[in-house]
Amino acid sequence: MYIPNLFDGKERCEITLRNDLNKYNNTHDETGILTIYLNTDLGEGNQQSGEWKIRLKNGLKKLKEYTESSGSKDEQKAYKKLADEANQRIYDLQTDMQKALIFIASADGELRAEYILQVPVETEFHWEKKPIVTQLQDMESKFPPAGIIMVQQRDVILMDTALGEINEEKRFSWEFESEDWKQYKGNASSDRTSSGTTQVDEVQQRFDENRLRWYKSLAPMLDKEIKKRGLQGAYLVGNKEAVRDLEKHLGTKILDVIPKNLISKPSHEILNHVYGESVR
Numbered sequence: 001m002y003i004p005n006l007f008d009g010k011e012r013c014e015i016t017l018r019n020d021l022n023k024y025n026n027t028h029d030e031t032g033i034l035t036i037y038l039n040t041d042l043g044e045g046n047q048q049s050g051e052w053k054i055r056l057k058n059g060l061k062k063l064k065e066y067t068e069s070s071g072s073k074d075e076q077k078a079y080k081k082l083a084d085e086a087n088q089r090i091y092d093l094q095t096d097m098q099k100a101l102i103f104i105a106s107a108d109g110e111l112r113a114e115y116i117l118q119v120p121v122e123t124e125f126h127w128e129k130k131p132i133v134t135q136l137q138d139m140e141s142k143f144p145p146a147g148i149i150m151v152q153q154r155d156v157i158l159m160d161t162a163l164g165e166i167n168e169e170k171r172f173s174w175e176f177e178s179e180d181w182k183q184y185k186g187n188a189s190s191d192r193t194s195s196g197t198t199q200v201d202e203v204q205q206r207f208d209e210n211r212l213r214w215y216k217s218l219a220p221m222l223d224k225e226i227k228k229r230g231l232q233g234a235y236l237v238g239n240k241e242a243v244r245d246l247e248k249h250l251g252t253k254i255l256d257v258i259p260k261n262l263i264s265k266p267s268h269e270i271l272n273h274v275y276g277e278s279v280r
Helices: 017-025 044-048 051-070 073-094 134-142 198-210 211-228 240-247 267-279
Strands: 033-038 100-106 112-117 126-129 146-152 155-162 165-175 180-185 234-238 252-260
Touching: 033 051, 033 073, 051 073, 051 126, 073 100, 146 211, 146 240, 146 267, 155 211, 165 198, 165 211, 165 267, 180 211, 211 240, 234 240, 234 267, 240 252, 252 267
Parallel strands: 146 234, 234 252
Antiparallel strands: 033 100, 033 126, 100 112, 146 155, 155 165, 165 180
């Protein structure tokens, strides 16, 4: 989950991580900028007892000692204010925590950004004149903006992802009456006309007979969405036969094929299947 920074109030869909990083690299605050990378992965044994809370407390304490030994009174005051805000905010977000949290804020109030991530980080605390974004840059390279296309017969879902997180979902459902694909934002499914088993069987049979043609008509819609969103490619997920039939019509770069039916799985399970060990 990405929480917008306060450079200009824009939402995630309007500002890419690449733009964020460019701004971070050009940001300077003479008083100080607090950068926190916090490992919050509950899958790790020691995290079950709240290890991240100890890491947070110790990390902020060490930075406080650093500012008290080498910083001016104004710097010490600014750090304490930001550290208190960061501590409170991170506790406020603990029910949403996944594998990592990044918090960046400047003393002048011009910069504030938060990232709750499904990918791991090394716990680090920094108080510098510039934000420390090395880990964020590494993750941007490792988990670039990409699509996950999940195929299950007459339903196809496109997930817009970055940093191992889902930014948005779009569903394409084939409709019997119009013999065409209908688009839905999110994962809301179309209302199918299915008054009985006979009609359901008829719809399925008709789709199976024309599947190649229907997937051929869907492929340009998916290519257009991926290009519009600036995604660097797509992962194809689903039944081997259906994925194969759709793949042959896509112009998008295919990053990998996962022959599993995951369309009904929770988001974190889908991401773990797609990214495998790289997000564990």
